[in-house]
Amino acid sequence: MSDSKDVASAQYGNYWRQMRSICVLHLLSAKKVQSFGSVREEEVSVMIEEIKQVALGKRYSGERGTKLREPLNEMMDRLGGIVIGDYIPWLDWLGTANGMYGRAKRVAKQLDVFFDEVVDDHVSKREHDGHGYDDDEEEQNDLVDILLNIQKTEATGFQIDRTTIKALIMYLLNPRVDNDRTLETPNCDAELQGEVRNVVSSKTRVTEEDLSSMHYMKAVVKETFRLHPPAPLLLPRESMVDTKVMGYDIAKGTQVIVNAWAIGRDPSYWEQPLEFQPERFLNSSIDLKGHDFEVIPFGAGRRGCPGITFAMNEIELVLANLVHHFNWEVPSGVQGLQTLDIAETTGLSMRRKFPLMAIASHPA
Numbered sequence: 001m002s003d004s005k006d007v008a009s010a011q012y013g014n015y016w017r018q019m020r021s022i023c024v025l026h027l028l029s030a031k032k033v034q035s036f037g038s039v040r041e042e043e044v045s046v047m048i049e050e051i052k053q054v055a056l057g058k059r060y061s062g063e064r065g066t067k068l069r070e071p072l073n074e075m076m077d078r079l080g081g082i083v084i085g086d087y088i089p090w091l092d093w094l095g096t097a098n099g100m101y102g103r104a105k106r107v108a109k110q111l112d113v114f115f116d117e118v119v120d121d122h123v124s125k126r127e128h129d130g131h132g133y134d135d136d137e138e139e140q141n142d143l144v145d146i147l148l149n150i151q152k153t154e155a156t157g158f159q160i161d162r163t164t165i166k167a168l169i170m171y172l173l174n175p176r177v178d179n180d181r182t183l184e185t186p187n188c189d190a191e192l193q194g195e196v197r198n199v200v201s202s203k204t205r206v207t208e209e210d211l212s213s214m215h216y217m218k219a220v221v222k223e224t225f226r227l228h229p230p231a232p233l234l235l236p237r238e239s240m241v242d243t244k245v246m247g248y249d250i251a252k253g254t255q256v257i258v259n260a261w262a263i264g265r266d267p268s269y270w271e272q273p274l275e276f277q278p279e280r281f282l283n284s285s286i287d288l289k290g291h292d293f294e295v296i297p298f299g300a301g302r303r304g305c306p307g308i309t310f311a312m313n314e315i316e317l318v319l320a321n322l323v324h325h326f327n328w329e330v331p332s333g334v335q336g337l338q339t340l341d342i343a344e345t346t347g348l349s350m351r352r353k354f355p356l357m358a359i360a361s362h363p364a
């Protein structure tokens with residue numbers, strides 16, 4: 001940990017202090033975050049337009065998308081597990097003991113075979129159709145076609161081989177956002193949508209200014225973070241001095257892991273802890289800024305997350321726009337991966353165990 005150059009894992013000291021102040025003052029201050037408001041609003045509009053295209057059924061590569069996503073997600077789950085060992089060396093034995101490494105290797109092989117098949121399918125389709133890639137046909141060509149065309153024409157000036165093509169497809173399809181935004185559809189749906197639409201009224205989209213009046217929406221976000229903190233164990237920390245915590249002696253240099261996930265579900269702090277009840281935050285001053293230790297998804301203290309304002313603004317804006325523009329439902333009667341199973345995977349960063357399948361439709 002001592003050589004780490006990024007702010008999150010840098011040892012407490014001068015280097016960390018400088019990095020932290022750059023983040024807090026120059027990158028993530030409330031003023032800076034506010035100044036990016038229009039960029040966020042623009043990005044959210046683009047996202048809404050993309051969902052509209054799918055909702056309107058113009059184009060949807062459903063089966064292929066699912067086939068690709070399933071092994072990819074499985075790979076991410078395996079990696080999530082492995083990361084524990086990489087990050088916290090003394091937990092490394094976990095990987096060997098529960099066969100995690102072996103499983104990851106097997107899934108990697110499956111993915112490799114899968115992507116080979118995808119490329120083969122495309123090559124034989126092109127041979128069968130007897131035509132190559134054509135700019136005018138861009139609409140009909142998918143990512144693999146385009147890469148195969150680049151390979152054929154050497155348009156980039158260097159040779160790309162099959163492995164590069166497979167690696168590129170995998171990279172581009174891989175979910176890169178750690179903090180998966182979970183959208184749940186418990187009974188609070190109507191309440192949430194009602195509030196958002198009421199505040200937005202006749203405007204076409206939710207702006208950041210509207211967010212401050214959406215108390216229920218904010219409670220929904222808090223409740224989601226309570227039950228599903230994206231970093232369930234926060235970040236590993238090290239005690240700087242010998243100390244005593246709740247009667248236990250903690251020696252200087254001990255690695256300390258805080259289980260924020262368990263704290264958020266602790267029955268001594270929360271009534272009906274496993275129930276999704278945003279109302280619990282409505283008449284409460286509890287926030288996520290690290291002052292209230294019963295819910296600390298962004299950590300607490302001087303190493304607490306400096307990105308909280310940035311993250312919350314974005315998450316609230318996305319959620320409010322999603323429920324403003326669409327009605328959401330879960331496909332019914334489908335077992336397995338497609339039901340709304342909110343199970344989580346293990347690992348340093350929390351992810352859904354099964355992909356979220358939700359159908360967007362235009363409000364009547």
Ligand code: HEM
Pocket residue numbers: 007008009020023028179229230231234235237297298299300301302303304305306307308310311
């Ligand atoms: C949902 C979004 C996010 C969550 C749940 C989250 C969570 C966390 C957590 C739990 C920590 C460790 C806190 C501790 O040990 O007490 C942390 C640290 C950190 N986060 Fe975030 N974070 C999020 C978004 C962001 C964003 C958007 C940024 C920047 C753009 C950011 C930048 C950082 C940095 C720089 C640290 C290290 C701080 C230090 O060690 O001094 N985070 N975050």
